[in-house]
Amino acid sequence: MLDAPIEIEDPHTPAELGTIRGEIVFHDVSFRYPDRILVESLARPLTNLVQDSEAAESARERSTEALRNLSLRIEPGMLVALVGPSGAGKTTITNLINRLYDPSEGFITIDGVDLRAMSLEQLHAAIGVVSQDPHLFHDTILRNLQYASENATYPEIVQAAQAAQIHSLIESLPDKYDTIVGERGYRLSGGEKQRLSIARVFLKKPSIVILDEATSALDSANEALIQAAIDRVLFHRTSIVIAHRLSTILRADKIVVVDHGEIREEGTHDELLEMNGLYRNLYETQFSLETTDEVAAPVTGE
Template sequence: MSAVAAAGGAGRPRGGPGGGGRVSSSDARAQRAANAEAPKVPHLLRRISELFTPYKGQLIVTGVLVLIGAALTVVPPLLTEQAFDLGLFPASGTPDIPVLFELVGLMVLIWVLGAALGVWQTYLTAKVGNRVMGDLRIRLFSHLQRMELAFFTRTKTGIIQSRLQNDVGGVANVLTNTVSSVLGNTVTVIAALVAMLLLSWQLTLVAAVLMPLLVSVQRRVGQVRARIASETQESLSDMTAITQETLSVSGILLAKSFNRQGAEVARYSDENDNQIALQVRQQMSGQWFFAIVQIVLSIVPAVVYLAAGYLIAGGVDITAGTIVAFSTVQARLMWPLLGLMRVGLDLQTSGALFARIFEYLDLNPAIVDAPDAVALPASRSAGRVEFAHVGFVYPDGDPEHPTLDDVSFVVEPGQFAAFVGPSGAGKTTVSYLVPRLYEATSGAVLVDGHDVRALRHESLVDRLGIVSQETYLFHATIAENLRYAKPDATQAELEDAARRANIHERVMSFPLGYDTVVGERGYRLSGGEKQRIAIARVLLKDPAVLILDEATSALDSISERVVQDALDTAARGRTTIAIAHRLSTVVGADVIFVVDDGRIVESGTHSELVARGGAYVALLAQQLTAD
């Protein structure tokens, strides 16, 4: 079915889907600014937390480890107080060595235990975080697979790739470290504050007086970073799109053909400069804030010493051990506080990325199975296709000038039906509506008497085979490309399909035979060879209905004859709908429908239409003149 997504070019219906032109740098920046100012997805934090639901058990274990580890970090300072007051400077005036051994031994044990718990906790958080990220990537990819064809014709492939790679990758740090960091730092801060209160509530008030101001400033910094992050991801999307367009085989061939390599480098360089500027802004945003925070937290101990001096002079009972222990706890408080503030900034920054991811996940496919959809009954003798007063307008088309207007016809099982007409008449649109790549705006498309909207899409597509003008082959072997239609096909089945497609002998002439790698989009093969492999792929699927979308129009006359023979073999014994550019290829069709301006203006066999002397004869005359 990949070939269908690539179909287009000549015969693109009026108002049909377009890939969109290149956007200027100023327009792109304006779009990025608009996206940056867009409201965030509602309940974003709730939706992020739901991503961790399948891993509740591991998160609970992680949480317990974090709680224990964080609680252990504040015990050594309390032991330090005891070591000073009871071991080094006891009331007797002589150091108590046994007490010191006991207290130091406990400190060492706690540090070793904390380190071991930290390693275990890091493993669990890394495992859970990366699994969540993987789940998110698969969920997004799966959702995109369900989107209708129109979505991909109006969205650059590079932008879609950027959502999957750059945006999901951009939230990796939050997914892997946030839970443990928030839990660990929060517990450490709370435990440290409790320890500080136990040591001296007066000194605790002095140490904590500036915290509310720092939290307020942090929130403002986070908003700025989130806006820059959104702009940065938009720029990355543009860079990915440029890379995908210009470094593909088709893009390189086009650039070399028009000597535009320098222009492409300049276009990429401009966006790269913009990306560098945004990255620098993102790195620098908040640096002054953290510098101030570090200065404040660093001078607090000195302020504590000064405050302790005033308190002791005022008659408050504070020992040297208390001051040392308090300073130790306060020093341990600095990094968890910084960690919490950084996590807060990361969450605000990553919120913009999560919003972009959820934006795609919230897209509703335009074509979905109805709740009561049924499977198309399997019958090898079936294959009746009917259009009943079908009208169609593309999503970006003009309703006053529909692409198809009140089109009705019937193709009986086993018939070869050809659709001919001038470019833009609506022929290719007919081939899109049968497999329900687009939804009819009015009327009904029926297969074997069933409205396609009432069928399970999977069962419908299983009965159809499509060969388009622009053949799509994966950068893989010939055998792998063929097995895309039937993964469990045997080698004998591959060769049988290839023989019927007139390509087996050619494949066997390659040194590696069916293990020959065809290259990007099959560029190592000729146009005729690619088309015959595509035909063999469809034959392997063995569909009841075969759709040929101008499958020979881009070939030379020799290749056309070889491919046409293969198509005739493929069409034998099955319903065939052929969108034809060259009328010579459909002279023997059971019925020919002449399409013009979105309507069927004539139908009949070749001889009947020639005898009628109407639009079909005019098309013949135009082709004879062109030839």
């Protein structure tokens, strides 16, 4: 029972933070996902516990750390691109910033304050997440946007939708902002959902944005709209992007190359190319293919 995963809890007396500037620092962070066996064992009778704890022990030995001794400094307003092979630990890094889990070892600070000392409410208010598949309620578009900021006025909502390049689409629907979305309503495409998710971030106005870029290429019209919306939402905010687009990677203040739960390389595009290491390999096998596409697209499209 003592080994059970620790629940994410609010501190008894949360630290008083003013306006968050958005400096994020990982201090020698290691992380292991909670063992599934152990969680299940809590639901079973006490007599099974000895046996289960043995099973859990061996499961723990087999499981590897998702992050290992990771130290990283992100200055306020910086755009950091996380790159690396699938399973490297990129999503895990963002999950820890969001406090979906706490580090197994080490700690993470925002503006010098340990995440565990902040109230979850303040932490979540400081971070906006643009996901590829945002949760939408079976309700109107207006209600889905108001969810990000209950007190937002109608003009503020329209302004956010415009900045997120989704206003024109909404206006083209028969019921406009009163259109019901979700399972039985209007089905938004992946690109439309992502732009709605960006509109929510504009309404929420967090100092930190976490963006998981889509891996699959969208149609070029959608792609241009999303790129414009993303450019605006990242502006002047501390941004952590799980990046797949070369254009984003080139714009990053710092590129962090993650592999097997560790930071392997860190620097700008030019610095990393010069290292002739993992980044260069990723660039030559994955990212550079996009350049040819991006250069070719306008020519064929005109």
